Amino acid sequence: MENNSRRNFIKKLSVASLAGASIPALSFAMEGKAKGNKPLMVSTWNHGMGANEAGWEILKNGGSALDAVEAGVRVPEGDPMERSVGFGGLPDREGRVTLDACIMDHESQCGAVAFLQDIKHPISVARLVMEKTPHVMLVGKGAKQFALSQGFKEENLLTEQSRKDWEEWKKKSKYQPVINIENHDTIGSLAIDSKGNLAGACTTSGAAYKLHGRVGDSPIIGAGLFVDGEVGAACATGLGEAVIRTAGSAIVVELMRQGLSPKDACEEAVKRIIHKHKDLTNLQVGFLALNKDGVYGGYSVYAGFNWAVVDNKGGNRMEDAEYKKEW
Template identity: 40%
Template sequence: MFKLLILLLYLGLNRYLVVSEPNIPVVITTWWFSNSTVKAWEVLKEGGSALDAIEQGASVCEVQQCDGTVGYGGSPDENSETTLDALIMDGKTMNVGAVGALRRIKSAISVARHVLEHTKHSFLAGELATQFAVQMGFKEESLSTSESKQLWLKWHNQNHCQPNFWTSVKPDPSKYCGPYHQIKKNEDMRPEVQMIVDKYNHDTIGMVAVDSNGDVAAGTSTNGAKYKIPGRVGDSPIPGAGAYADNEVGGAAATGDGDIMLRFLPSFLAVEEMRRGASPTEAAQTAVKRIAAHYPDFMGAVIALTKTGQYGAACHGIPSFPYVIQDKTRNIFEVITIKC
């Protein structure tokens, strides 16, 4: 009888000790950027690192100008120039490389990788980030195209610089182009501009990957918000905002209204929620709800991935949000669309 009790006790405890095989390698990508996901997966399935997968996957979108919101030739600023932001984070070392307002260099995610690997810094910005890129062997070239120039001309000449991101200035930014000059806030309390997030203005590609060694990496690349004030940097290249990775937990990435989302570090929050035991979907929902509690009209989404390959997403302010997943359980990538 005693031996039977011991056996039953062992069997009862043993079922809690069974750990399912991790679903790795795996990559998850915001929106429907399947070509980037496929490239990242090709790296991972051949035994490549998560960092390489993120860099090479995001590079595909930069070259293909995904939806006009990633890479050169999209989202001109008020001066008609396209500038780029990018981030790559190594969850094994917790090291980061990022660039903001990068000018005249097409490969923003690769420049960010060089910041990570060839400097003791984490973030370089503007014209001097371009100078660094040139030193690293990158080619300077215009990021404008005939399409981006036409887009800017219509905005400036036909639409009288509407929409724009100015407030408490004169002349009235809701009616006229600049240059602008500050006025007292009580003279003009124009509401904060909300970025419209749709297929052609969602601000970024975000990616998270776990490789065969269990190493986690995350990254972003974007050309920012259309008609932004020159020098603007959104959430995409900011660690914890645009993306975050930690080998102990997993990673997350965000997309949408970057000027608002960066204030809440949604990617960091999602990872910390997973650390506390939340599922990826629950973690993403918590991050999104935190923002919505203060800005109920914001538009955006968060994707999350655990170190063992569980994944999920949450969104707000848009009808639906697609993301792409590729792992060893699928013959091809899968686009998953969630309602917001």
């Protein structure tokens, strides 16, 4: 008995060391597995409500998580009033709307497009990259050429309101994103279906008035999104460069593999971003995670990050992330 207890203590201590986390952060692992709900879907920000509504129609009828997240994020992609995603998104400094997206399933199949122009639903193009090509990512003219070959229509994505805002911005041409406004330029959706399969999707029009050609974390597997069917899924929102530098979503999933809860894994990933950056002025990043047991959680650098969650028990509702309160 004594030897077994010692071995168990050493095992738990090793997990804490690998994760770079404190012992209190591992309380979830030590107390046993929490049980969540299946099916369930979580999506970042207020536009996650509409995404969840569309995705839930699929999940509640026994459909797949992959179909749910794609259908879900297509809603803000096609809404001209959503200024940070798809059609109607704010353009780069040259007045061009450029789109990034990726999608991933529980078997680690994934597809992505970056710097895509004139195509309304990049998430669906990304899925076809996954399913119909031997590649993971297509970019720029090549991504557009592929989309057109698959039957997508070329159309102008710059709405009149976004064009007016861009014209006004050009008077000063000052690039200064404001946290929770101009840099929550992403919708990330994660879902688990009734079979227990996970999937995730991420799509954006990127930071407003960015340099032409800039690509953030949203289409990058392991940064803006990562899914491991044996562990869980995670997505990121906020300043993409900070997420890329830390391989944010992949780190969250690996921390869950080592025993952390989704919330604690997101908190540890945020702490790494804080540690890596000397200046955190207007640097907002939020992570959202969902594990294979249907437990979800999130965390952010500053207050203001929230997400929508839908399941059989509570319906579709908004929840606020915990955040770093002391500096």
